[in-house]
Amino acid sequence: MKSQTGILLLLIISFYSFGSDVILKGKAKGYTTDKIPVYTVKDYITGEKLLLAEISFKPDGTFQTVIKTDKIILIYFDLYVFKGSMFIEPGKTYDIELPDKTLPTDQDKFNPFFEPINQEIFINDTNSKELNYVIGTFDVTFNRFILSNSTIAAENYIRQVDTVAVIFNNYFSFCKHPYFQTYKKYKLGYLRQMVHKLTTENAIRSYFTFNPVRFDNPAYMELFNSVFQDFFIAFAKTVNNAEIISVVEKERSYMAMKKFILSRNLIFKNDTLADLVILKGIHDGFYNFSTEVGMFKNRIPSNQLLMMLDSFCLQTDIAEFKAIALNIKEKVTCLMPGFKAPDFVLPDQKKQDISLKNYRGKYVYLLFAATWKYGCKQEFEQLSQISKQFGDSLQILVIAADEKHEDITAFLNGKNYKIPFLYAGKDKSVLEKYGVTAYPTCFVIDKEGKFFISPANAPSEYFDKQFIKKFGPPDERESPIFDDLFDRDKQ
Incomplete structure (x- = not known):
């Protein structure tokens, strides 16, 4: 890692x-x-x-x-x-x-x-030919058309969309900037996809098979992500392609997947496109929660997708695609149990810097909170009991997302909390690294700095029972304190 x-x-x-x-x-x-x-x-x-x-x-x-x-x-x-x-x-x-x-x-x-x-x-x-000016003008006009036609997918708008595409192309013909030309082409392609309801195969032939891969152009990738969404599952539903799931689950190889795709459909004869499609399929596979019956009832197991991702990293010769593959792995594993938790250095209520590394050798209960939220205040009241319950076996840290450090100190004034309250800072980067979108959000980090329970229960959600249960039978626990707690829990 x-x-x-x-x-x-x-x-x-x-x-x-x-x-x-x-x-x-x-x-x-x-x-x-x-x-x-x-x-x-x-x-x-x-x-x-x-x-x-x-x-x-x-x-x-x-x-x-x-x-x-x-x-x-x-x-x-x-x-x-x-x-x-x-x-x-x-x-x-x-x-x-x-x-x-x-x-x-x-x-x-x-x-x-x-x-x-x-x-x-x-x-x-600026001037009328500068890239931002041209794209900005295009977007305003494009979005105005979309908003003014709320029933754009209706049959009577299909011809209108084709006419609008001609008008857009003529109006912006003065700008020969290659980046804008690609941007315009794929924005209009996205509009056609919405209205004409192109089949996946027609969309691929029209916009991808015979065109260069532009993975750094947002308009190209907007249409790409729409057309190739949940690719492995969608491709498996087409005639004679159900074996693609077997390739993922049994072969777990990037080259085997590429060979399968290229052999089954000529629309993927572009090697570079096939690579990007595989990356998209792997990424979406981690987030596909299909509820359909039969072979699609359950999503593809994450460990098999990770193996294919590792295979891709080792075998691709395109540096940019290797970077995307590593980005995917970092994204999907960043909060998984067993993977390293992001480190941080944050000031506590006394403005002394505290690092997660300071607590190596201990289990750490992280609680992301905001002192101005009523629900978080209720959770704080239970932290002292949890601290007393687990003693030195568990270090509790509160990371507060308040706007100002002074807000934290004002909140703590007169309270007898013995738990460190850390200030997340204005840039909120630590919140992004831990995927925090609501408060409270909790995690347990193990003695080696890896996620142990992710996410963890809040104090009011019987965190103590969750933590004890995680250690399994008594002979597998690392501290005698858990024997006492486990026995107490059964009473």
Whole structure:
């Protein structure tokens, strides 16, 4: 696992560290003491974030930061209630304007479904042929058409869509930028897919078989992800292709899968496309929870998908695809029991830095919470009892997602909690690493720093019983304390 993480790091460095400088500069209101993360996605199959830079501001609000890239990429800005986005090209300088700082309301904080508002970043001194301007104009017109035709899939709109495609192509014929041409082609392809309800085979022939693979273009990948969703299961349902599940479960080999796909359907005669389709199939296989009867009743076992993924990493000769394969493995295993838990260094209530590594040799009960949530406050009341119950056998850590460190200290004032409360920080990266989307969220980390129970029950959900039961029969437990607890639990 450690060596694979190192390989992934080297691949990411090679893609983003040795390119040309892209300079982002400008001025913004209200962010003086903040650091704004700028990120892209590692790939468009996993959708996982890759931090590129952090924007720091001078007292007058001006800023300048440098990003290295050897290709055009779509970048994002975390701006509290806004999510900014823009495309950047290698070697260019962008004078940009960020929206004024606006913090989420209390209602936003309490809303588990709150999503930041998408906001295109305004670029000064641009022109009508600049990539962001052209794509922005295209998107506004495209989205307006979609919204104004809410019944777009109805029969009478099919001809209209074809007419609109001609109009779009004519209107934007002035822009010969290859990246935009691909973007436009696959956005219109996505629209046709929605309206015409193309069969998978027709869609593949029309947009993929005879076209270059553009895995770094968001419009290409939007249509790709739609057409090839749950590929292994969908392909198995077609005539004479049911054996594909057997290839996954028995062969567990990337080359065996590729040979099977290429031999069964000429639409996959593009080797590079076949590789990307296999990666998509493996990724979606981890998240397919089909409830259908028969051979599709249960999803493909994760361990067999992992074996095929390892086979892909070893045998592919395309560096970018190896990086995607490693991204998939990192995503699907990052919270699995037996895999290493992400480390962190966070300040406690006394502003002393605490690392997960500090507790190697102990079991650690992590509780992600927010001190302003009533439900979390109720859980805190039970932590002292759990701490007393397990003693030195279990270290409890609360990671608080409050906006300010002062909010945590104010909450703890006058309370006699002897448990460390750590401050997650404004960037919330530790929350993302642990996949935290609701509070409380809990995990148990073992003595070697690996996930032991993931996720774990909250204190009020009989965590103590869950923890005791995890150790199995008395002769398999590592501490006599569990014998006493187990016996007490049976009474």
